[in-house]
Amino acid sequence: MRPATDTGRDGVDMYDVAILGGGVVGCAIARELSRYHLRCVLLERFAEVGFGTTKTNSGIIHAGQQTMPGTLKGLLEVRGNAMFDRLQRELGFGFRRCGELVVASNDEELASLAKMKADGEAKGVPGLEMWDAARLRREEPNLSHHLTGALFAPSAGVINPYEFAFALAECALRNGVEVRLEHEVAAIAPRPGGGFVITSTGPGVPAGAPPVEARFVVNAAGVHADQVAALVGADDFSIRPRRGEEYMLDRRLEGIVTRLIFPVPTPASKGILIIPTYDGTIMVGPTAHDQDDRFDVPTTVEGSEEVFAAVRRLCPSLDPRATIAEFAGLRAVSSSGDFIIGPSRVPGFFNVAGIQSPGLTASPAIAVHVTELLGRAGLPLVARDDFEPSVAPPARFAQRTHEERQALVAAQPLFGRLVCRCELVTEAEVHEAVDHGARTLDGVKFRTRAGMGRCQGGFCTSRVMRILADRLGVPFHEVTKRGAGSWMVLPMEPAGEGPEARKEGAPCSDA
Ligand SMILES: Cc1cc2nc3c(=O)[nH]c(=O)nc-3n(C[C@H](O)[C@H](O)[C@H](O)COP(=O)(O)OP(=O)(O)OC[C@H]3O[C@@H](n4cnc5c(N)ncnc54)[C@H](O)[C@@H]3O)c2cc1C
Known part of the structure; x- marks a missing residue:
């Protein structure tokens, strides 16, 4: 019907x-x-x-205690947070409730955390707890010893957005x-x-x-x-675009913090935080600067300096030299x-x-x-009885045990062929990404993590491009990074289809 x-x-x-x-x-x-x-x-x-x-955010499922009470965004944030366990079971995306700490560095900030706790409880944020400095040091020993306490929100989490x-x-x-x-x-x-x-x-x-x-x-x-x-x-x-720059750090820093670490929001702290991402890397950021351009979203030297100055006040051993990737995204800030x-x-x-x-x-x-x-407004909402809420989750070879990996390889030999060494992504997973809709290098990268590791695609880019060319039935040079115009290589001479065109071409200057 x-x-x-x-x-x-x-x-x-x-x-x-x-x-x-x-x-x-x-x-x-x-x-x-x-x-x-x-x-x-x-x-x-x-x-x-x-x-x-x-695709360019901090990947946090916020608990809700930080957003202004009485706003629509505050209301929908708390409701949205509560929906993620079920959504994760149905849709299989990466999500973990790691919890979040808003950390204070003086008595005034501690007092503002007590108010934040009361506001959060009024909004229905579950499980909020005040931690003293000793508890904070025990739970997160790599944080600055100058911090005086924290508000813990266990329902916050990290997600692959x-x-x-x-x-x-x-x-x-x-x-x-x-x-x-x-x-x-x-x-x-x-x-x-x-x-x-x-x-x-x-x-x-x-x-x-x-x-x-x-x-x-x-x-x-x-x-x-x-x-x-x-x-x-x-x-x-x-809408006024507000740019946020983020910096991804090398995987060797995994575990330096185990929860999201926010400063108390003040003009000095700028709300810049430390994120233990779902995939085990550490990310720091974001900045917040208004800009007019709605397409060009650069990272900047000033942004990097601002981010690391802020996060080193929270965790002194974080080092900008550990950065392996950086990106920026635009918040859509409305006039209201x-x-x-x-x-x-x-x-x-x-x-x-x-x-x-x-x-x-x-x-x-x-x-x-x-x-x-x-x-x-008049749209008839007649529920279907054949709605299918689930999709198949990705194989995530890198997260499997040795025995599970062997079983996967036995069932499908393409799991035995590595495409991305840094993140341990297999050829089978790239095919799986294409089966689930990937049409570009970024589409494969965001579905599999091929290209997200330390070498940032140095090893896997041409391998992924070859698979994409075969699967999409296009010449190698027509594979794009993120759609029309984002070409990676120039066509070989003579241009055309077949094995000649599948060879890697010369790098394209605007790739
Ligand atoms: C740096 C940063 C960090 C953030 N961190 C978090 C966080 O940790 N947690 C959190 O909850 N939120 C976070 N956010 C906010 C969150 O990312 C956004 O609220 C969310 O992604 C908005 O989704 P959207 O679908 O509205 O916008 P978008 O993802 O931008 O989607 C809008 C889509 O509309 C398309 N479009 C535009 N014009 C047209 C057109 N004319 N025709 C067809 N298509 C069009 C665009 O191509 C785009 O794909 C962050 C944002 C930024 C920038």
Whole structure:
């Protein structure tokens, strides 16, 4: 039964909902809507989902005690946090509740932690505890001995954010949502009789393809949400991108801290923290600086100095020379400072905008909230009895015991062929990533960790490219880092298909 769908121009079926933007928020909404008898489509500008802010964050599932009480983001953060155990069981992404410490360095900061604890408890954050300096030193001996105490929040965790987004999208796809990649929404017009006509451009749009028609539109376009809303006159807000730089440290530092270490937020501490990532590396950051550009997201010398000066006050042995990778992402800070979620002044057009931190944490609760709002606006929510909540988790060869690895190799010999030495990624896992939707080097990297280790792809890049070329049926030089324009090598002469073109070409200057 599909009660909501009607027929659009020229007898074309209309979608019930078009979701614009395939970050973690758009993907979570797509999966949530796929529980119902609805026809939904997700349009994403990039070559894969999760390639916007979703892949460039701290990977923290916040407990919720730090966010301002009384805000929508504070409410959805606590609700979202509580949903992750079940989501992890269903979708198999990397997630661990390691807990978080907000550490104080003087009496004034200790007093502010007591207030934070009371605020957190009022919001329903479970298990908050004050620790004195002795307990802190016992539990985290590598932290500075100048710290005077901490607020412990056991429900905080670390997650692989891109794995989460990929799994949400795969689950939505499996339950009937259409996911159209390399579709940049360029125009949205109200449709006579109700609904919208959405025109996209980009390499994924077939020549002559008709525009998408949908009764409801959900704008989840991240830092571009105000520009997308402006296409239909629903932009009574603006977005200011705020850059955050992060620094990934060598795996030999694993265990230097075992919990997330936040300073008490003050102008001096800048909220820069230490993150023991799900995969066992240590990450430090992020900075917070406003910028105008919504695409170019550089890391800077000043950013690195700012981050290490801040984290060395918390953990003096952290050394910038241990950095193996760095990246930056853009927070979508709205003019209201809070999440902007709900119907806009254009009937049927919903904004899910200003989803800055803790947007990753809140994303599953945002999806439920948006679905309820759509229901109230007239979208019939008739639950399917064949909704399939799960997708297969990745094999994670590196995390297996010796016996498990032997069994995997016996069952599939490609588990016996290493592609990435630093992170112990096998050829079978690269194939598995392609089976689950990877189309680019970054898509493989974020699904398998090939290229994320100490040598940063020096060993595995050409191996992964060869597998991708074979699996996608394209010449070697057409394999990209993250979609059209991000070529890795120039074509060989003569260009063409077949074994000649599969050889590595000359490095491309803009790779
Ligand atoms: C440095 C940093 C650290 C952070 N750390 C955390 C954290 O630890 N925990 C936490 O909870 N949150 C964190 N956040 C916030 C979190 O990352 C974001 O809230 C979340 O990723 C937002 O997801 P999104 O789907 O709204 O945006 P995005 O992931 O940016 O997705 C929006 C998508 O819309 C697409 N799009 C845009 N315009 C168009 C168009 N015209 N047509 C089609 N598609 C379009 C984009 O390509 C993009 O893929 C952090 C953010 C930053 C920057």
